Amino acid sequence: MAKTIFITGASRGFGKIWAEAFLKRGDKVVATARDISTLNDLTKQYGDSILALQLDVNDRDADFAAIQQAKAHFGSIDVLINNAGYGLFGSVEETSEKEARDQMETNFFGLLWLTQAAIPVMREQGQGHIIQVSSVLGLVAAPILSIYNASKFAVEGLSETLAAEVKGFGIKVSIVEPNGFSTDWGSASAVHSVALPQYDEMKAKQQASFTADFFGKPEATTDAILKLIDSENPPLRLFLGKIGYQWVKQVYAGRAAEWDEWNDVSVAAHGH
Known part of the structure; x- marks a missing residue:
């Protein structure tokens, strides 16, 4: 059964690939982008099946208006x-106030405003599915992506809370957690803080750690997203790619071991 899908960031990368996949199979798509001309090819090919909207997700009023x-x-x-x-590359020390605020405005607050706008619509319908594109970096952190990590950790916490709050309205929530993919997220779409030489060695080691097959093929994610959308009982969390799950399992095992090691201290802090 055809669905009506509202997707932000549809000018390139995952957004463009997924929007086209939805249209190809007969869904109705509302596709948003800061530069609406990037959607001209889709509007020309798919006509009335797509509504292309110019939208800066940082504008709360515009987000609510777009949903309506x-x-x-x-x-x-x-x-x-x-x-x-988008990705902001920089250590905690390197990141300026404006860079940090801009990152949170887009990655977290833009998502929050659109979520708030959509809830009443879906509640009135008695059904809906909110899919938040997070990252494996919303579960484990990597150096030199300090505020990006923070923005995605915030998306995770918000969305897990949201799932419990709206379940009774018939609204489902899923958090999609891609590992690295060969989009322009790390190149043309990225913002880089002014570098400090003290972090050069760490950055070089991080770059050298990327193997040939580290980055997935973005087109290969389409089937997973379609299955997620079509599922009657979608998961709260879904990894995309083969790297994320193994990495998270390893990191979480280390966390559990550390919690166990310090558990006596933790219990004593309870006071009784």
Whole structure:
């Protein structure tokens, strides 16, 4: 059954690939981008099946207006995919105030505003599916992506809470956690803080650690997203790629061991 899907960040990368996949199979798509001309090829090919909207997700009023425009145009919103975001590369020390605030505005607050806007629509429908594009870096942190890590950790916490809050309304929530993929996330779409030489060695080691097959093929994610959308009982969390799950398991095992080692101290801190 065809669905109406609202997806942000559709100008390139995952957003563009997924939007086209939805359209190809007959879904209705509301695709947003800061530069709406990047969607001209889709609007030309798919006509009335796509509503292309210019949107800066940082603008809360514009987010609410876009959701209402989508509902008025297609009559419903079955799926919201909060995909808009970018990577900020820089250590904690290197990151400026503006860079940090801009990163959180787009990756976290933009997602929050659209989620808030969509909930009443989906609650009135009695159904809906909110898909938050997070990252494996929302579960484990990597150096030199300090504020990006923080933004995705925030998305994880928000979305897990959201899932419990809206379950009774018939609204499902899924958090998608890709590992690295060969998009322009780390190149043309990225922002880099002014480098300090003290971190050069760490950055070089990190870059050298990327093997030939570390980055997945973005087109290969399409089937997973379609299965997620079509599932009657979708998972709260879904990894994309083969690297993330193994990495998270390893890191979480280390966390559990450390918690166990310090558990006597923790219990004593309870006081009784």
